[in-house]
Amino acid sequence: MKTSTLGATGLQVSRLGFGASPLGNEFATEDPAECTSAVHCAIDLGINLFDVSPYYGRTLAETRLGAALEGKRERVVLATKVGRYGVSDFDFSAGRIFASVDESLTRLRTDYVDLLQAHDIEFGDLHQIIGETIPALREIQRQGKARFIGITGYQLGTLCAAGADIDTVLSYCRYNLLISDLDSELGALSEEHMWGLINASPLHMGLLTDTGPPAWHPAPANVKQAAARAAALCRSRGLSIAEVALQYCLEYPRAASTLTGMATVEHVRANVRAENTSADPALLAAVQAELAAVQNQTWPCGRPENRDYAQTV
Numbered sequence: 548m549k550t551s552t553l554g555a556t557g558l559q560v561s562r563l564g565f566g567a568s569p570l571g572n573e574f575a576t577e578d579p580a581e582c583t584s585a586v587h588c589a590i591d592l593g594i595n596l597f598d599v600s601p602y603y604g605r606t607l608a609e610t611r612l613g614a615a616l617e618g619k620r621e622r623v624v625l626a627t628k629v630g631r632y633g634v635s636d637f638d639f640s641a642g643r644i645f646a647s648v649d650e651s652l653t654r655l656r657t658d659y660v661d662l663l664q665a666h667d668i669e670f671g672d673l674h675q676i677i678g679e680t681i682p683a684l685r686e687i688q689r690q691g692k693a694r695f696i697g698i699t700g701y702q703l704g705t706l707c708a709a710g711a712d713i714d715t716v717l718s719y720c721r722y723n724l725l726i727s728d729l730d731s732e733l734g735a736l737s738e739e740h741m742w743g744l745i746n747a748s749p750l751h752m753g754l755l756t757d758t759g760p761p762a763w764h765p766a767p768a769n770v771k772q773a774a775a776r777a778a779a780l781c782r783s784r785g786l787s788i789a790e791v792a793l794q795y796c797l798e799y800p801r802a803a804s805t806l807t808g809m810a811t812v813e814h815v816r817a818n819v820r821a822e823n824t825s826a827d828p829a830l831l832a833a834v835q836a837e838l839a840a841v842q843n844q845t846w847p848c849g850r851p852e853n854r855d856y857a858q859t860v
C-alpha cells in the first residue's frame with residue numbers, strides 16, 4: 548500500500564483510505580461480524596486512514612469501528628467529525644462540539660483522534676464555522692483530544708472560504724469519473740496552504756458500482772443512467788466499474804488519500820487490488836466516453852447562500 552503525507556500534518560496516510568459510513572448501514576444493512584473482519588483485513592493489507600462520523604448510522608458506525616479497533620488503535624490514523632447528527636440535524640456551536648468529541652472518544656474507545664473535522668459545513672453559518680467552530684476545534688487540539696483539525700463538505704466554495712485555519716479538507720463527489728471540479732480551485736488552494744486534501748466517494752457514493760446507487764442518491768436520473776451503461780460496459784469485459792473508478796481516483800496526485808466506503812472483506816480486497824494496479828487505458832477511455840455527456844453535474848446541498856453555482860437539479 549502506497550502512502551502520502553497529509554499536508555502539513557506530516558501524518559503518513561495510506562493512498563486508499565477506509566470510509567466507515569457503510570459500517571453505519573448507510574448503504575445497506577451490514578453484518579456486524581463482517582464489518583469487524585473488513586476493518587481487520589484493511590489494517591492487515593496496509594490501510595491506515597479510517598474516517599467516520601457520529602452521523603453515520605447515528606453513532607452506529609463509530610460504535611462498530613471503535614470495537615473493531617480494540618487493540619489496534621495505534622496502527623491507524625483515526626478521523627471523525629463534529630457538527631452533523633442527522634439528515635437535517637446540525638449544530639456547529641462550541642458547546643455542542645466540546646460534548647460531541649467526548650461522546651465520539653467514548654464510542655471509539657480511545658482518548659484522542661488524529662483528525663477532528665467539522666462535518667458538512669455548507670449546512671452551517673459560515674461566520675459561525677470560521678469564528679466559533681474552528682476555534683473550538685483548535686481548543687480541543689490544545690486539550691490533546693485531537694491531533695489535527697479539518698473541514699468537510701460538498702460545496703467547494705464554502706470549503707475554500709472556511710479554510711483560513713485548518714489542517715485538512717475532505718471533499719466528496721467532486722473528483723471521480725463523473726466530475727473533476729475539485730481540482731480547479733480547492734485542489735490548488737490545498738497545495739498552496741499545505742492543507743491535507745482527502746478525496747472521498749470515488750464511486751460517487753455507490754453510483755459507479757454494479758449494485759448501483761442507494762435509493763437516497765441525489766444525482767440526476769441521466770447521470771444514474773449513464774453510470775449504469777458504463778458499469779455494463781465494464782462487465783462485458785469481465786471487470787467491475789468500481790475497480791476502474793477507484794484506479795482513476797487513486798492516480799489523482801493532489802489528494803493524499805482517497806476514501807472509499809467499505810464494510811466487507813470482499814470490497815476491501817477488491818479495493819486494495821485496485822490500489823496495486825492501473826486501469827486498462829482502452830477500457831478507461833471507453834468508460835470516459837460513455838460518461839462524457841453527464842460530466843460535472845451537481846445537486847443542491849446545504850444552505851442556498853453556501854452553494855457554489857446554479858445547481859443542475
Ligand code: NAD
Pocket residue numbers: 565566567568569574598599666667699700701717719747748749750751752753754756757787789790806807808809810813814817818
Ligand atoms: P463511495 O463512493 O466510496 O461508495 C461507497 C459504496 O460503494 C458502498 O455502497 C460500498 O459498499 C460500495 N463499494 C465499495 N467498494 C466496492 C467495490 N469494490 N465493489 C462494489 N461496491 C463497492 O462513497 P462513500 O462511502 O460515501 O465515501 C467514502 C467515505 O468518504 C465515506 O464512507 C466517508 O467516510 C467519507 N465521506 C465523507 C463525507 C463528508 O464528510 N461530508 C461525505 C462523503 C463521504
